[in-house]
Amino acid sequence: xxxxxxxxxxxxxxxxxxxxxxxxxxxxxxxxxxxxxxxxxxxxxxxxxxxxxxxxxxxxxxxxxxxxxxxxxxxxxxxxxxxxxxxxxxxxxxxxxxxxxxxxxxxxxxxxxxxxxxxxxxxxxxxxxxxxxxxxxxxxxxxxxxxxxxxxxxxxxxxxxxxxxxxxxxxxxxxxxxxxxxxxxxxxxxxxxxxxxxxxxxxxxxxxxxxxxxxxxxxxxxxxxxxxxxxxxxxxxxxxxxxxxxxxxxxxxxxxxxxxxxxxxxxxxxxxxxxxxxxxxxxxxxxxxxxxxxxxxxx
Amino acid sequence: xxxxxxxxxxxxxxxxxxxxxxxxxxxxxxxxxxxxxxxxxxxxxxxxxxxxxxxxxxxxxxxxxxxxxxxxxxxxxxxxxxxxxxxxxxxxxxxxxxxxxxxxxxxxxxxxxxxxxxxxxxxxxxxxxxxxxxxxxxxxxxxxxxxx
Numbered sequence: 001x002x003x004x005x006x007x008x009x010x011x012x013x014x015x016x017x018x019x020x021x022x023x024x025x026x027x028x029x030x031x032x033x034x035x036x037x038x039x040x041x042x043x044x045x046x047x048x049x050x051x052x053x054x055x056x057x058x059x060x061x062x063x064x065x066x067x068x069x070x071x072x073x074x075x076x077x078x079x080x081x082x083x084x085x086x087x088x089x090x091x092x093x094x095x096x097x098x099x100x101x102x103x104x105x106x107x108x109x110x111x112x113x114x115x116x117x118x119x120x121x122x123x124x125x126x127x128x129x130x131x132x133x134x135x136x137x138x139x140x141x142x143x144x145x146x147x148x149x150x151x152x153x154x155x156x157x158x159x160x161x162x163x164x165x166x167x168x169x170x171x172x173x174x175x176x177x178x179x180x181x182x183x184x185x186x187x188x189x190x191x192x193x194x195x196x197x198x199x200x201x202x203x204x205x206x207x208x209x210x211x212x213x214x215x216x217x218x219x220x221x222x223x224x225x226x227x228x229x230x231x232x233x234x235x236x237x238x239x240x241x242x243x244x245x246x247x248x249x250x251x252x253x254x255x256x257x258x259x260x261x262x263x264x265x266x267x268x269x270x271x272x273x274x275x276x277x278x279x280x281x282x283x284x285x286x287x288x289x290x291x292x293x294x295x296x297x298x299x
Numbered sequence: 300x301x302x303x304x305x306x307x308x309x310x311x312x313x314x315x316x317x318x319x320x321x322x323x324x325x326x327x328x329x330x331x332x333x334x335x336x337x338x339x340x341x342x343x344x345x346x347x348x349x350x351x352x353x354x355x356x357x358x359x360x361x362x363x364x365x366x367x368x369x370x371x372x373x374x375x376x377x378x379x380x381x382x383x384x385x386x387x388x389x390x391x392x393x394x395x396x397x398x399x400x401x402x403x404x405x406x407x408x409x410x411x412x413x414x415x416x417x418x419x420x421x422x423x424x425x426x427x428x429x430x431x432x433x434x435x436x437x438x439x440x441x442x443x444x445x446x447x
Contacts, residue, residue, distance in 0.1 A: 045329050048325065
């Protein structure tokens, strides 16, 4: 029941154009059977102030995390969540959100852990939709719950754990946090002081590419050539590289994961969601401070 | 210096939240967000007076005034794209304004944690309001100290 892909010329430059839709495409396809639109924001109340007509809300904080273990939902909870939102296994899901799709990309990444096949981002997200004067509503979306199968989460392909990162040292790492966090001036993002770590700095050899650089002024993804210049040029990634991205808790880096995997076509990209809150507090792991990448420590 | 009794307005706010189910608590927070009082004329051209609450995930600024008769007034600004933060500021602005400085300083530091919002918006987000309350109380102390 997959809904047609967006044939926009800009997307055809990307490795996987089927992972994006434009605001224009979404406006034309709203209400089409088989399509479910999901809003995922940083601010938990933003959806209630007005959302794309028919969109359902998924909150990254209260709905995607396991309430006890620092982990994501298990298969049963994920099935219950998606079924309650009217999402079937074969639904085309278009996710959008605030702040350059930061949290929308995170939600997409969690969907990907469960292998939901057709999940796309709205290029430009909530900000562009509103800037273009497209309709929003505060009307509650009527949802008909559906059955979503219980599928096992697969963590090995796109998720890295601390030990995976230790074994990966020497291969490309992308640190997507702010320059101040990377150099070790502070352990938290400038606006997020609550999610700290014991030590400040970065994982040895990681290249610093703050996540927001992938977005243009209007919140859309930068064109392919500009992304190549940043990630292949400045950060030095090359075809065939295995890459791990990390940030503080794994949300900003899921945005970069999306860019590397779906826009630039790196096949083997993992998001280290333990990220700096784990690495910066873990026993017996090396860190580097200052603006330089640092060396792979002797083992 | 934490008093066992909460000022009436804040106590009522807490009762209102706790009387609701989790999803209705979000709606009430949204109502507070929409009710965030505007800035009085005298502060509109003085963004420099306001202090950014960096514990919050969106740009929010607060300013506390203590009048000669010791009455507290709290003001806050946050963009419409940050309704949760606006809601937090509104709860505190409405709850602290009109109290005496001593009453405001006696508001328990953990008041934000007692509103039943942790389940609705997550504990991490509630910490933003905790930071806001702490900054408001510190500003009150500063105003009192300035007066000597």
